[in-house]
Amino acid sequence: MRxxxxxxxxxxxAAPRPAAxxxxxxxxxxxANPGRFLRLTDRxxxxxxxxxxxxxxxxxxxxxxxxxxxxxxxxxVRIMYVHVPMAWLAMGGYAGLAVLSVLSLVWRHPLADLVAxxxxxxxxxxxxxxxxxxxxxxxxxWGTWWAWDARMTSVLVLFFxxxxxxxxxxxxxxxERGARAGAILAxxxxxxxxxxxxxxxxxxxxxxxASVTRxxxxxxxxxxxYPLLTCALGFSLAFAxxxxxxxxxxxxxxxxxxxQLARARRA
Amino acid sequence: MSGASSGMSPGASPGRGMxxxxxxxxxxxxxxAGLGLGTATALTLTAFQDNLVFFLAPSDIATRQPGPDxxxxxxxxxxxxSLQRGRTPDGRPEARFRVTDGPATIPVAYVGVLPxxxxxxxxxxxxxxxxxxxxxxxxxxxxxxxxxxMPPEVADALKRSGHWxxxxxxxxxxxxxxxxxxxxxxxxxxxxxxxxxxxAEAKSGx
Numbered sequence: 001m002r003x004x005x006x007x008x009x010x011x012x013x014a015a016p017r018p019a020a021x022x023x024x025x026x027x028x029x030x031x032a033n034p035g036r037f038l039r040l041t042d043r044x045x046x047x048x049x050x051x052x053x054x055x056x057x058x059x060x061x062x063x064x065x066x067x068x069x070x071x072x073x074x075x076x077v078r079i080m081y082v083h084v085p086m087a088w089l090a091m092g093g094y095a096g097l098a099v100l101s102v103l104s105l106v107w108r109h110p111l112a113d114l115v116a117x118x119x120x121x122x123x124x125x126x127x128x129x130x131x132x133x134x135x136x137x138x139x140x141x142w143g144t145w146w147a148w149d150a151r152m153t154s155v156l157v158l159f160f161x162x163x164x165x166x167x168x169x170x171x172x173x174x175x176e177r178g179a180r181a182g183a184i185l186a187x188x189x190x191x192x193x194x195x196x197x198x199x200x201x202x203x204x205x206x207x208x209x210a211s212v213t214r215x216x217x218x219x220x221x222x223x224x225x226y227p228l229l230t231c232a233l234g235f236s237l238a239f240a241x242x243x244x245x246x247x248x249x250x251x252x253x254x255x256x257x258x259x260q261l262a263r264a265r266r267a
Numbered sequence: 268m269s270g271a272s273s274g275m276s277p278g279a280s281p282g283r284g285m286x287x288x289x290x291x292x293x294x295x296x297x298x299x300a301g302l303g304l305g306t307a308t309a310l311t312l313t314a315f316q317d318n319l320v321f322f323l324a325p326s327d328i329a330t331r332q333p334g335p336d337x338x339x340x341x342x343x344x345x346x347x348x349s350l351q352r353g354r355t356p357d358g359r360p361e362a363r364f365r366v367t368d369g370p371a372t373i374p375v376a377y378v379g380v381l382p383x384x385x386x387x388x389x390x391x392x393x394x395x396x397x398x399x400x401x402x403x404x405x406x407x408x409x410x411x412x413x414x415x416x417m418p419p420e421v422a423d424a425l426k427r428s429g430h431w432x433x434x435x436x437x438x439x440x441x442x443x444x445x446x447x448x449x450x451x452x453x454x455x456x457x458x459x460x461x462x463x464x465x466x467a468e469a470k471s472g473x
Binding site for chain 2: 205
């Protein structure tokens, strides 16, 4: 977290500001300007981090101390407060990656490539946490660490898609070609999202069906539902802040490299 | 997909009109490719649906007819009143129970330690072989819980008021209890899904 009062002098001052083309794509192009992205996030990112910490702190206290145990799972149910937000972030983040990929492939949005590149390691991390917490939860409740049912297998595929995307975009000398290949992989992999979501309804699985997003009332008592939603919001804010911070660092790294190149040429 | 990027260098854009047409074309190629891939995936999943299930329900056994030497997973609810615990001659814990999905029921024998969540009315997935005598000899029993979570006090209130017997299946519709105060007096109003219909919940819930 960086203090607002000490912005890095370089990127904000040296930001080239190409005139945004007028017309329909103007809003999109405004966002595409890395200088504007740096200025905006420099102002908002510390607040985002602070808000994430606040919500996450409240959510953790509520989930771990003040919420009741489950009538049959006992205290083990508290794994849910990490597992479910990680699962939602893994899928929501991947939906975001798919949107960035469309922006990249169709509109050649330069910032979309950059954010996608910084998003996939974070997405792989939350998916790995989802799988790990699920395994820790499955052992005491189901009696097994792992089962090859449709839900677990499709989430494992999602993890490999995240890792594959992170590796693929870095595997090319030409960054733009890497971004193109990664975007195509991400869009093909997006077909996995509905499979994950509805795997528990389409196939017999060991994993339970959806508790929160089911038709009718949530299957969770509000004493467990509200702390879960708070934790989910907190983790989501922290995830967004992490991806934005990584993207900022990537923009500045690129600027630095360009400046060094320019200096080397002059010398 | 390759058509979207071939012959287009991103650096050279001769004019806004041309660029917009190009973007439109790339969008259409993406949409068509997505549609095609989506259809292919849906068809594949439908074709392999029978092989993608983690377990067979008791009523699937009649149609699928797995032979006596094929190991498979059998899943359903533990039938109320069917659980008998004992010990094998060499002192290991043994359990006999019936797994039901409503229309069909299959007796199961298992030697070993049952998971903590195992109880009558609970969902289970068992791995084993169906003998010619109709007895399913399981080598592994996994507990399967439904998608409802509630504090112990709320569960007690539901049980006391007679709206729910966990041994007989899933709890009543969540809307009737998920905002119930844990300390409130037992709920008075009659609610739907009367006890005694575990069959309806056997596939989706348990």
